[in-house]
Amino acid sequence: MITQEKYRSKVKKLLADGSVKMVIGYSPGSTADRRRPLFIRSFEEADQLVLDSNCIANLSGYLVTEGLLSDEKRVAIFLRPEGIRSLNILAAESQLNVDQIIIFGFDSIGREVNSLPGEHADEFSEFIGSIKENPPEKSREPLLYQLEQMNPQERFAFWKEEFSRCIKCYACRQSCPMCYCRRCVVDSNQPQWVNTSSHTLGNFEWNIVRAFHLAGRCVGCGNCDRSCPVNIPLRLINAKMSEEVLGSFNHFAGMSTTQEPVLASFKKEDSETFIL
Amino acid sequence: MAKIGVFICHCGENIASKVDCTKLAAAIGEHPGVAVSVEYKYFCSEPGQESVKKAIRDNNLTGVIIAACSPRMHEATFRKVCAEAGLNPYLCEIANIREQCSWVHTDKDMATEKAMDITRSMIEKVKRNNKLQPIEVPVTRRALVIGGGVAGIQAALDIANAGQEVVLVEREPSLGGHMSQLSETFPTLDCSQCILTPRMVEVAQHPKIRLLTYAEVEHVDGFIGNFKVKIRMKSRYVNRDVCTGCGDCMVKCPVKKISSEFDCGLGKRTAIYTPFAQSVPNIPVIDKASCIYFKNGKCKTCMKSCQINAINFDMQDEFIDLEIGAIVVATGFQIQNTAGYGEYGYGKYPDVITGLQFERLATASGPTSGKILRPSDGKEPETVVFIQCAGSRDPSKGVRYCSKICCMYTAKHAMLYAHKVHHGKSHVFYMDIRAAGKGYDEFTRRTIEEDDASYVRGRVSKVWLENGKLMVRGVDTLLGRPVTIPADMVVLATAMVPQPNAIEFAKTIGIAYDEYGYYNEAHLKLRPVESSSAGIFLAGACQSPKDIPDSIAQASASASKVLALFSKETLEREPVVASTNEATCAGCWGCVLACPYNAIEQKDILDRSGRIIKSVASVNPGLCQGCGTCVTFCRSNSIDLAGFTEKQIFAEMMAL
Numbered sequence A: 001m002i003t004q005e006k007y008r009s010k011v012k013k014l015l016a017d018g019s020v021k022m023v024i025g026y027s028p029g030s031t032a033d034r035r036r037p038l039f040i041r042s043f044e045e046a047d048q049l050v051l052d053s054n055c056i057a058n059l060s061g062y063l064v065t066e067g068l069l070s071d072e073k074r075v076a077i078f079l080r081p082e083g084i085r086s087l088n089i090l091a092a093e094s095q096l097n098v099d100q101i102i103i104f105g106f107d108s109i110g111r112e113v114n115s116l117p118g119e120h121a122d123e124f125s126e127f128i129g130s131i132k133e134n135p136p137e138k139s140r141e142p143l144l145y146q147l148e149q150m151n152p153q154e155r156f157a158f159w160k161e162e163f164s165r166c167i168k169c170y171a172c173r174q175s176c177p178m179c180y181c182r183r184c185v186v187d188s189n190q191p192q193w194v195n196t197s198s199h200t201l202g203n204f205e206w207n208i209v210r211a212f213h214l215a216g217r218c219v220g221c222g223n224c225d226r227s228c229p230v231n232i233p234l235r236l237i238n239a240k241m242s243e244e245v246l247g248s249f250n251h252f253a254g255m256s257t258t259q260e261p262v263l264a265s266f267k268k269e270d271s272e273t274f275i276l
Numbered sequence B: 001m002a003k004i005g006v007f008i009c010h011c012g013e014n015i016a017s018k019v020d021c022t023k024l025a026a027a028i029g030e031h032p033g034v035a036v037s038v039e040y041k042y043f044c045s046e047p048g049q050e051s052v053k054k055a056i057r058d059n060n061l062t063g064v065i066i067a068a069c070s071p072r073m074h075e076a077t078f079r080k081v082c083a084e085a086g087l088n089p090y091l092c093e094i095a096n097i098r099e100q101c102s103w104v105h106t107d108k109d110m111a112t113e114k115a116m117d118i119t120r121s122m123i124e125k126v127k128r129n130n131k132l133q134p135i136e137v138p139v140t141r142r143a144l145v146i147g148g149g150v151a152g153i154q155a156a157l158d159i160a161n162a163g164q165e166v167v168l169v170e171r172e173p174s175l176g177g178h179m180s181q182l183s184e185t186f187p188t189l190d191c192s193q194c195i196l197t198p199r200m201v202e203v204a205q206h207p208k209i210r211l212l213t214y215a216e217v218e219h220v221d222g223f224i225g226n227f228k229v230k231i232r233m234k235s236r237y238v239n240r241d242v243c244t245g246c247g248d249c250m251v252k253c254p255v256k257k258i259s260s261e262f263d264c265g266l267g268k269r270t271a272i273y274t275p276f277a278q279s280v281p282n283i284p285v286i287d288k289a290s291c292i293y294f295k296n297g298k299c300k301t302c303m304k305s306c307q308i309n310a311i312n313f314d315m316q317d318e319f320i321d322l323e324i325g326a327i328v329v330a331t332g333f334q335i336q337n338t339a340g341y342g343e344y345g346y347g348k349y350p351d352v353i354t355g356l357q358f359e360r361l362a363t364a365s366g367p368t369s370g371k372i373l374r375p376s377d378g379k380e381p382e383t384v385v386f387i388q389c390a391g392s393r394d395p396s397k398g399v400r401y402c403s404k405i406c407c408m409y410t411a412k413h414a415m416l417y418a419h420k421v422h423h424g425k426s427h428v429f430y431m432d433i434r435a436a437g438k439g440y441d442e443f444t445r446r447t448i449e450e451d452d453a454s455y456v457r458g459r460v461s462k463v464w465l466e467n468g469k470l471m472v473r474g475v476d477t478l479l480g481r482p483v484t485i486p487a488d489m490v491v492l493a494t495a496m497v498p499q500p501n502a503i504e505f506a507k508t509i510g511i512a513y514d515e516y517g518y519y520n521e522a523h524l525k526l527r528p529v530e531s532s533s534a535g536i537f538l539a540g541a542c543q544s545p546k547d548i549p550d551s552i553a554q555a556s557a558s559a560s561k562v563l564a565l566f567s568k569e570t571l572e573r574e575p576v577v578a579s580t581n582e583a584t585c586a587g588c589w590g591c592v593l594a595c596p597y598n599a600i601e602q603k604d605i606l607d608r609s610g611r612i613i614k615s616v617a618s619v620n621p622g623l624c625q626g627c628g629t630c631v632t633f634c635r636s637n638s639i640d641l642a643g644f645t646e647k648q649i650f651a652e653m654m655a656l
């Protein structure tokens, strides 16, 4: 266990000796148990740093903010295991140079925060491999089992009901570190593949496209799910998709900075059951 | 303003019997932008084509829809028609109302409705078509033939004799394939070696053929006219360039009792060996698994015996990179493992053998010098039972298809046996006699009528040993009663199956295969020698069970396809190629990885001072094959495919 204070002084040291230009972490939020992202460039800002079990948002998406890393200076960031995995994907998809990133890895059990050893993304590969092999027990949602019990009509009805609340705010997209495209497919209107109106068809189109684009990439950080203002259980879709990809192609998203994207790489041993 | 001409073909009765073409033409005539909507019995006929040309000229059409059969049939025909009438050929589209409509529906009203939908959807597409120009790509005039059986040999010789370069790759130490194992060949009983060996020698000596034996294709990249191929030269441990083939090493090798693969286990070979005496090239290889030196570091007897120091135990596999324009796949077949047929006693009783083993017994150069002798005691069998379809046409244990050659070679075996063992008696259990082929039925009749083979129609249920005799129990279905024949030898006509690595190999070179692992032709009837990939052709038994005449015919056909491709320096390619949107590309490089033709590169966009602003994906139109894989991958919708643009496809879908 390492205290918040120790981290604050660590951050200050990094800034003072110029090893990083910024540290991305957490600060207190609007309520006692909410945290908001903090971008630390000064000692004063460092004093606002909080690290506790309420720090759950995956901050890695901020790294691909236009221009942040283009000066080739380094940035440090607080990341949970999911965050490290999404950082790996960003690196694997050439969105950033992972050598510019210093990781403060942490995890929490109950209220207790543990720091993860390592600094560079490559140092966490073994740790991530162990998560793949032994996923934490608690992680599978009971609702997933229920959905699997349903027949296709019932499942469709379930999602129709859920998606009917979608207001197309795209908060799920904005919060997801994997949604870094300069122009999202929903914003391309020549032709307009995804209907922008919030009706059943448009909502299905959007949520299905989103699910496909995250197949083999979602790390289950929960940013999308938490940011959805109408509480659509997006985590269920993502979790199911991750299980499918793991089962079919033995692909666990974010294993390393060089992992090939599952939908773009073809291996001789890939199952071809879907080819008639 | 769009002026679309729609030409609705009856295809005789093929379409007209299920689609009301008159009603279709009337309804389509009402569709916005349609200037001409007519029907005709056969638009592909000469008058049909002329009427399309006339309509284009008379009405200044801006697009043409042929509502007819699959574009695979006649897209090229009608594009040419349009070009001849002065319309860019890529402004012509086919609405498939035959395969996708009339052939698969029975209700005429509903089929007509569907034909309207299909046609309207293509009209909306063609309104958004762009004029495209074909792309020219250079052709490397060098062919690769994979497999040195009779099919590969024929293809290589035909191409080389026409003056083009050939590289022939054979994975075994010698050319020849199965034909070199055969005794005499139906239907004329020529000695197999006598007609094959001269061709093997011709291949080896041909100035236009580069023969690579004991070699395998590791990797194939590229596309028609421009393949890049990596070949692994397996280490022979004998220097190919200096070995004279004197054979001293083989005589001296102390490991002499290895079961010979070439003789199907009926003969023996040494650890340093050539598969057979007439091997081409006549250069031995060391079988690493059996060689004493490789096992415990002592021996090197062969090395000492070699006068010219051709043997090198440190030899490593080597790799050769080749630029290739066309590929002929002639990797042949294997015979099925008979282990599944325990009731026939193969493997249990030494005198139950396969047809291929019988060939080795009947060959003058074989382990018995051509005498039919039982493997168990070397005696001449007085009664032989041949069991046809041992594996073929047996969905429960063997393969569902007919191996096509077994009826013929069994007749041949019975005939050879009669010629060699005059007092012998043969019985043949068969399901049907399938002897379709020039001189084939006559051949089987001769076996029955002149060589006194008694044919029993029925299957064998069991073979067991009793008092030194192999008891063969079966049914005679014509007489409707069980029969038991005591025999001295039993010969199984085992099924022909694809090479064990056929599917894996198909993936290496990128061609399609069927449920068994035989390689698929582009069209079973119309394009039987082309594979599913342009520039890759098929020859011989790798495509389906075949006899020698069929294998050779297909090899020559493949060769002529290769030569047609090599007849020009460049190749005109469809301009269906992808292009990226540099403004929206996110630079994830997924498409670079996904493209099966390595056609996408990273391109840096620089500012005035030469600094990289960003890197984006960029398609090389010379390499792109228009498969569309990248389009489906790109999450940011930054790739579009000419001829199948998103706008076209969207319009097509929205018209439904």
Ligand SMILES: Cc1cc2nc3c(=O)[nH]c(=O)nc-3n(C[C@H](O)[C@H](O)[C@H](O)COP(=O)(O)OP(=O)(O)OC[C@H]3O[C@@H](n4cnc5c(N)ncnc54)[C@H](O)[C@@H]3O)c2cc1C
Pocket (backbone or CB within 6 Å): B146, B147, B148, B149, B150, B151, B152, B169, B170, B171, B172, B175, B176, B177, B178, B179, B182, B184, B185, B186, B187, B215, B216, B217, B330, B331, B332, B333, B334, B335, B355, B356, B359, B405, B409, B412, B499, B505, B539, B540, B541, B542, B546, B547, B548, B549, B551
């Ligand atoms: C028992 C028996 C009797 C027969 N008798 C007759 C007869 O009397 N008359 C007749 O017309 N037909 C006969 N046949 C059929 C005849 O053997 C075949 O038609 C013929 O051998 C097919 O030739 P091929 O070149 O296609 O295949 P193969 O002869 O199998 O040759 C394929 C070659 O490709 C090589 N190869 C395979 N994979 C690779 C690879 N990946 N890379 C490089 N090289 C590779 C193999 O080593 C082999 O040399 C008989 C067949 C059998 C089994």
Ligand code: SF4
Pocket (backbone or CB within 6 Å): A058, A086, A175, A176, A177, A178, A214, A217, A218, A219, A220, A221, A222, A223, A224, A225, A238
């Ligand atoms: S889809 Fe949701 S859970 Fe998955 S990586 Fe994106 S934000 Fe995280």
Ligand code: SF4
Pocket (backbone or CB within 6 Å): A165, A166, A167, A168, A169, A170, A171, A172, A173, A227, A228, A229, A230, A231, A232
């Ligand atoms: S965050 Fe929720 S409401 Fe907003 S677009 Fe996503 S799913 Fe719809």
Ligand code: SF4
Pocket (backbone or CB within 6 Å): B580, B584, B585, B586, B587, B588, B589, B590, B591, B592, B616, B617, B633, B634, B635, B636, B637, B638, B639
């Ligand atoms: S997949 Fe799309 S976004 Fe990614 S590099 Fe290719 S064109 Fe660009």
Ligand code: SF4
Pocket (backbone or CB within 6 Å): B577, B578, B594, B595, B596, B597, B598, B599, B600, B619, B623, B624, B625, B626, B627, B628, B629, B630, B631, B641
């Ligand atoms: S369409 Fe795309 S994936 Fe297919 S060959 Fe062209 S660039 Fe490659």
